[in-house]
Amino acid sequence: MTETSAPVFDRVAIVGIGLIGSSLARALRQYGVARVVVCADRSEAACAKALDLGIVDEAMVDPGAAVRGADAVILCTPVGAYAAVAETIAPHLKPGAVISDVGSVKQAAVRDIGPVLPGGVHFVPAHPVAGTEHSGPEAGFAELFQGRWCIVTPPPGTDAAAVQRVTALWSGVGSRVEVMEPSRHDRILAITSHLPHLIAYTIVGTAADLEEETKSAVIQFSAGGFRDFTRIAASDPIMWRDIFLNNREAVLEILQRFTEDLTALQRAIRWGEGEVLEEHFTKTRAIRRGIIDARQA
């Protein structure tokens, strides 16, 4: 568990109190990273729930009002909402405030948020690589970021002190922080996260069609691997729509390579090339061991 001696920020405003926003709100308070946490959410019900759960000091529908006087503002909405949210909050930001986000795509965050912010505030995009397939304020928990990576992607020329404070915020809630270029982040996440989700959405869709057409028992016998895909494919549709639309180039590039590799395996199966399959499966098994060794299992 992480305990910070002095808060990194006095007042933090979170825009979008869903899974990630509410987990961050809980963690900021639990680990003493912020003194006051306020939130904005377009849903009245989500605001009421956040207050009810006692995870924020104030909650309101108007993001402009929520960010007033905040030392840090963290956007926790789907990436597709960034441009509109940034425009709404821009006139209300405190001079010197640090603006960050948690979006799963970073070049689009830089593209959509950076240009509309006023001078004198510091924009430091970030992505906590932690999550579940659940959504909404009740789904969050303070420990979500413990031991997980947070990738910070400051555009060139970003104020070093602001980067330092965002790093301290994520370390404060238990994350390990890595700083990298937004484009590098998007390429890495395309293979580690975005492609696996696309595959899961595809497999589950194919299986559902098959079940309907052939009245087969796909769901009944789902424990044979399929079940794990259904968990991933249960992730929020809006969030994932926005990820694919906003990381298009990197996802299409990796999908092209994946398709070629899949074709090679398809060929090995067709021609009975057992040694090709065995060699491939042995290689991938070693990757799993590497993930366990890196404590990311």
Ligand code: NAP
């Ligand atoms: P979530 O639970 O669905 O929460 C998103 C919140 O944003 C909801 O309160 C939602 O309100 C609000 N919102 C949606 N559209 C909006 C709009 N147009 N304007 C203002 N508010 C809007 O989603 P989440 O999982 O926390 O994801 C939030 C962000 O974290 C995304 O950018 C995602 O890429 C990133 N992220 C997610 C994960 C993960 O595993 N889930 C991991 C790392 C990063 P409504 O309920 O009214 O729609």
